Amino acid sequence: MTAFILVSGAFTGGWVWGEVTARLEESGAEVYPVTLTGMGDRRDPAVPGTDLETHIEDLVRLIDQVEAPEVVIVGHCYGIHPVLGAADRRPERIARIVHLDAGMPRDGDPALELIPDRAVRDRLLHAEQAEGDRSIAPPSLGEWQRWGSTAGVPAPALERLVRLAAPQPLGTLTQPLRLSGAVSGLPMTGVLCTANGAGIAMVESLVGLGDPRFQALIDPRVSFFELGTGHWPMLSTPDELAGILLRAAAGEGHRLTAPSGQPAHLRPFLMEVPERSRERVGRVDLYLPDADHPRPAVVFVHGGPVPADVLPTPRDWPTYVAYGRYVASLGAVGVTLDHGLHDLADYERAAEDVAEAVELLRADPRVDGERVALWYFSGGGLLSADWLAAPPPWLRCLAATYPILAPLPNWGLSDRFRPAAAVRTAGRLPIVLTRVGLESAGIATTVEEFLTAAKECEAEVEVIDIPLAHHGFETTDHTEQARHAVDRAVRAVLGHLRN
Structure with a gap:
């Protein structure tokens, strides 16, 4: 029996995984779509001290409660930060980490550094330095594209995303991720959403350039899949995403190899x-x-x-x-x-x-x-x-x-x-x-x-x-x-x- 822990990105909660959850449960898997403290329908528990550590502890407690022998933990966008933090503390419980259109944060990286839009980063930094509200308001309908491509998301699903989005506690974005190194030994899968800009060929080219940040990706425990959609595959292609998560749990996926001969x-x-x-x-x-x-x-x-x-x-x-x-x-x-x-x-x-x-x-x-x-x-x-x-x-x-x-x-x-x-x-x-x-x-x-x-x-x-x-x-x-x-x-x- 495999248990999937699904952790979504900023401003969202477990509700975004609804269709994916149904598909995975039909396959016989246990599924835990997570709403982190202060997010989604858990807005009220957010207090000024809510930060990345709060979200890591949310996931550690959940991992400790799951009885399935294999736990596959999936981090989408911001969600990869608390996912890596929790997996680093419970590495013996994690069978695989899935980076769902997410970055590769390292020890000491705050999630803020991986937000692509510089204007958004500057606004967040200004908010951190200002007095008062310690959260960042979710994007309006026209702003979601700045947080990642919305290609493929049906209009009703996008409207629902806007309607149910919650303010993001600022400390979750500015507190550095702390890793002991235990997480680096775990199998990982990257799911790349090509309409959001990156595909396997691009990753292979970065490996071929010799960038040391990407050399770990040629480890045979690391696999990749592509989805021809934008940054929100749980809303745009839930069936395909569920199938890929099942294949990832089974150890499938494209493996990168060290360049033979000249790159x-x-x-x-x-x-x-x-x-x-x-x-x-x-x-x-x-x-x-x-x-x-x-x-x-x-x-x-x-x-x-x-x-x-x-x-x-x-x-x-x-x-x-x-x-x-x-x-x-x-x-x-x-x-x-x-x-x-x-x-x-x-x-x-x-x-x-x-x-x-x-x-x-x-x-x-x-x-x-x-x-x-x-x-x-x-x-x-x-x-x-x-x-x-x-x-x-x-x-x-x-x-x-x-x-x-x-x-x-x-x-x-x-x-x-x-x-x-x-x-x-x-x-x-x-x-x-x-x-x-x-x-x-x-x-x-x-x-x-x-x-x-x-x-x-x-x-x-x-x-x-x-x-x-x-x-x-x-x-x-x-x-x-x-x-x-x-x-x-x-x-x-x-x-x-x-x-």
Whole structure:
């Protein structure tokens, strides 16, 4: 007999698990949908001292009362904090921890740090410092999206979510999580809701980059599932979620493995390109053409976030080296750079790094500073918004390859980094967009949002489609179709620089 303890996120209670509970009980499992102190129909017990420790103790008492030999404890969003705290104190009782579209908090992390929306975090910090109410009001109907994608949630269920939501005791978000380390030895399963921004492929890429925070995920006791929905699968896909929880309890799921050979981002480029000399100036590399007069330039802006200690750094990755060489062989200056996008909070710093690189480039006497193109990749695509919003006259083309063109729902970035909105003021700036057919659902949605806005404002966008290519295809999909797309994109950008 397996017992499931279900712990939901902020502002909610055990009621959100109603349909999932029914499905699990039909399978013969014991189910305990939890309403923590001060939440849901337990609002009254909340007192000024209610904090994360209060919620951990709620779960420890429940675990001690459950008689089933196997306990699978599920933490959704904020709920993963008290779940990990309780499992750390009763590790011998826990068969598996399920992170349901939840983060990976470590010892000392307050839940506040994992709230994606910076404006929300700032408001909470202000509330903590203010006198008076020690709770944060639940979101209004239009604000729930800022706490995670509501994709797939039926309108009546979303209205019920708003109606039954309770204020969140502030101390539950600001008190640091304390772990002894016992929890790290327990089997874990991650359930990723792809419409909220993350999928298994994205996690695998982070492992491949060598980020030490993710190396524990290749443990065979760790498994993963995906759900093609938003942040509230218990409301949008309860049947599918119940099935996944049962499979997780049985030890099923996708296992990550340590990269064999070279990780994907360090594999060879999909085509041979001529060797060109490279000149390194600080964080910027110039690939120079054979020319005796100033030439136009293409600046390649890598994606991310990329952990700060990753070596080699992006400008030495085969993809960016090859693009720089390729445009230099065709008569333009190829420019690559390392910018400081190491975390989701670093977009402003990365934007400054790109702007500084452009200034350095345009001041170089070998560069025609009035003919420059900016080319963005993956998560770097969000950095294009500033230039789209107010294109300078020297910017002759903006290109993007498998880009993210609006912040993913769980990223919490300001509207400054939303190219899908900025394109409305791009005027007649030529845009070359390379779109891959095997893109993740969350990223593909941002591209469609961008193209819809571009069509409405009659922006000049050339779309180069590669139906059978993946995100990062230059080192993984060595097909004639992919090679043709790279060549077409490069020549389209250079054509705009020459016109």
